[in-house]
Amino acid sequence: MAAPARSPFMPRHTGPRTALQIIEQVVKQTGAQGRGQTIDHVSAGDPLTAVTGIAVTAMATLSGLQRAAAAGQNLVVTYDPGFWSSSDSLDGVEGNALFIQKRDFVREHQMVVFNLHDHWRERVPDGLNEGMARTLGWTMPRSGAVFDIGETTLLALARDLQRKLGGHTMRVVGDPGLPVARVSMALGNAAQMPTIALLNGPADLVLAGYCREWEAVEYVQDMIASGSKKAMILLGEVLSVEPGMRFCADWLKTFITDLPIGHVPVGEGYWSPSA
Amino acid sequence: MQVRGWHRRGVIAGTGAMLAAPAIAHGLTVQAVLDRMKTRIGTAWFEGGVDHIVAGSADAPVTGVATVMMATFDALKAAVAHRLNFVITHEPTFWSHQDRIDQLQDDPLYRTKLAYIRDHGLTVFHFHDHWHAKKPIDGINFGMMRKMGWQTRMDAQNNRIFNLPPTSLKALVNQFRARLGDRTLRVIGKPDLPVTRVIASWGNCSSFPGIPYLDEADVLVIGEAQDWDLIAYAEDLVTAGRPKALIVLGHVLSEQWGMDYCADWLKTFVPEVPVRFLPIIQPYWNPADPVFEINTKV
Numbered sequence: 001m002a003a004p005a006r007s008p009f010m011p012r013h014t015g016p017r018t019a020l021q022i023i024e025q026v027v028k029q030t031g032a033q034g035r036g037q038t039i040d041h042v043s044a045g046d047p048l049t050a051v052t053g054i055a056v057t058a059m060a061t062l063s064g065l066q067r068a069a070a071a072g073q074n075l076v077v078t079y080d081p082g083f084w085s086s087s088d089s090l091d092g093v094e095g096n097a098l099f100i101q102k103r104d105f106v107r108e109h110q111m112v113v114f115n116l117h118d119h120w121r122e123r124v125p126d127g128l129n130e131g132m133a134r135t136l137g138w139t140m141p142r143s144g145a146v147f148d149i150g151e152t153t154l155l156a157l158a159r160d161l162q163r164k165l166g167g168h169t170m171r172v173v174g175d176p177g178l179p180v181a182r183v184s185m186a187l188g189n190a191a192q193m194p195t196i197a198l199l200n201g202p203a204d205l206v207l208a209g210y211c212r213e214w215e216a217v218e219y220v221q222d223m224i225a226s227g228s229k230k231a232m233i234l235l236g237e238v239l240s241v242e243p244g245m246r247f248c249a250d251w252l253k254t255f256i257t258d259l260p261i262g263h264v265p266v267g268e269g270y271w272s273p274s275a
Numbered sequence: 276m277q278v279r280g281w282h283r284r285g286v287i288a289g290t291g292a293m294l295a296a297p298a299i300a301h302g303l304t305v306q307a308v309l310d311r312m313k314t315r316i317g318t319a320w321f322e323g324g325v326d327h328i329v330a331g332s333a334d335a336p337v338t339g340v341a342t343v344m345m346a347t348f349d350a351l352k353a354a355v356a357h358r359l360n361f362v363i364t365h366e367p368t369f370w371s372h373q374d375r376i377d378q379l380q381d382d383p384l385y386r387t388k389l390a391y392i393r394d395h396g397l398t399v400f401h402f403h404d405h406w407h408a409k410k411p412i413d414g415i416n417f418g419m420m421r422k423m424g425w426q427t428r429m430d431a432q433n434n435r436i437f438n439l440p441p442t443s444l445k446a447l448v449n450q451f452r453a454r455l456g457d458r459t460l461r462v463i464g465k466p467d468l469p470v471t472r473v474i475a476s477w478g479n480c481s482s483f484p485g486i487p488y489l490d491e492a493d494v495l496v497i498g499e500a501q502d503w504d505l506i507a508y509a510e511d512l513v514t515a516g517r518p519k520a521l522i523v524l525g526h527v528l529s530e531q532w533g534m535d536y537c538a539d540w541l542k543t544f545v546p547e548v549p550v551r552f553l554p555i556i557q558p559y560w561n562p563a564d565p566v567f568e569i570n571t572k573v
Binding site: 062086210212216226 | 345348367370372382384445452458459463482503504507508512523525563570571
């Protein structure tokens with residue numbers, strides 16, 4: 001979308017920038033504009049609000065919003081939704097006490113929540129993959145989508161990821177002693193057919209966020225049971241997305257220099273009795 | 276390729292096994308078993324769901340029945356090892372709820388798994404919707420209640436709710452670990468939360484009905500949910516200070532003892548052949564406790 005030409009009769013905007021202006025700038029910078037359907041949208045707040053600072057996060061949880069507000073950052077850029085469904089559908093939650101509490105918190109603190117999901121993935125390279133590679137110290141592949149990480153084992157890699165990403169509830173499918181050198185990423189929601197395609201590619205392992213247990217999880221089990229040397233690690237949605245959104249905060253700083261920008265870590269929501 | 280080589284051997288072994296199969300005096304077919312199931316499920320049999328013969332044939336003679344949570348390759352191998360050629364599975368065989376195969380025609384694993392089923396004369400029936408629709412109580416719910424030893428704890432008004440002796444969230448979690456052998460369950464909530472009322476939604480549970488379920492009990496127990504819907508809601512509830520918790524068991528372990536009950540149910544009206552529940556492995560391990568249980572023998 002080209003910006004409309006400024007009318008010579010209109011005064012130049014000199015006030016504080018609005019959320020809408022920042023969002024337009026961010027979307028443009030991804031280079032992924034003009035896509036068709038998208039779930040990227042303002043999910044809460046008045047988009048004409050003047051922005052005091054930007055908080056970038058994996059998922060707009062209540063705790064994340066509270067910390068952003070405490071830091072004076074009223075534009076929240078989030079990968080995953082704040083209202084408990086991928087499209088932030090309000091069907092069924094409008095009379096819900098927790099919904100009202102969260103919505104009113106956003107209003108009271110003059111916050112705006114923007115879901116940056118599709119455009120961040122369609123950026124080249126994929127914003128989540130680049131952020132994960134930076135966090136883990138992996139080199140982005142020159143072509144294709146397979147990361148060459150050097151020879152290790154599945155268990156050693158899982159423990160390394162746990163250390164670097166800070167989680168305790170990761171789940172792993174495969175032989176702990178499996179040699180692993182090539183990794184494909186299916187961060188966030190690892191949908192059935194795309195993940196099956198990655199498993200059939202050259203990678204030894206697919207690093208995923210969330211995946212339905214009766215889809216790619218069963219598929220990789222069956223591959224292993226049929227003699228293939230494959231594995232999958234499910235980091236959980238948030239831990240798989242968080243490095244990409246930390247990177248997003250750094251990326252925003254390269255073209256937004258007039259506002260404070262921070263990353264709000266959410267962390268895995270779970271605890272595990274075995275870890 | 277290893278897979279291809281195995282496949283060729285599989286074809287030969289399978290053919291031999293079928294030729295060697297003894298004549299079956301009782302004449303029991305897959306269709307006969309299905310017909311008996313239909314008259315005993317307690318509700319009208321309906322079309323339009325996912326229940327169907329995924330592979331094999333309604334006319335196939337039955338040597339034995341295996342009930343499984345999910346027809347993984349491992350589960351099929353176990354059925355063959357037990358000489359049970361009719362596999363009744365609660366979850367899919369071909370990696371989607373509807374067992375969609377239109378995009379899998381050239382998939383090497385699809386071909387290998389289908390060839391294994393054919394070579395060993397198996398018939399696989401997806402038994403999901405009707406087992407949940409069983410009257411007077413959902414077959415999965417009944418089997419899980421039995422496995423947890425909660426028969427006397429069921430709420431009079433709602434058969435998903437169990438009124439337990441007062442305990443803590445942590446103690447309840449340990450009860451699930453012990454009873455189900457669950458090593459990869461995940462929990463949201465304070466470990467010392469007092470717990471008496473538990474609502475169970477075995478298997479998948481989204482924001483709806485999960486959000487209203489959380490209103491009705493101290494703890495909601497589920498198999499799986501998307502991290503950005505019900506899981507996120509439970510996290511926010513806890514942040515907001517509500518005395519609630521969510522236990523996520525993993526899909527397989529949250530439902531599979533419902534198929535143990537299914538075997539017991541089938542035995543009451545399929546006396547001609549052996550009927551057996553074959554538990555499948557939990558798919559995952561946690562890095563704190565690595566194990567490898569998948570049967571890779573091909």
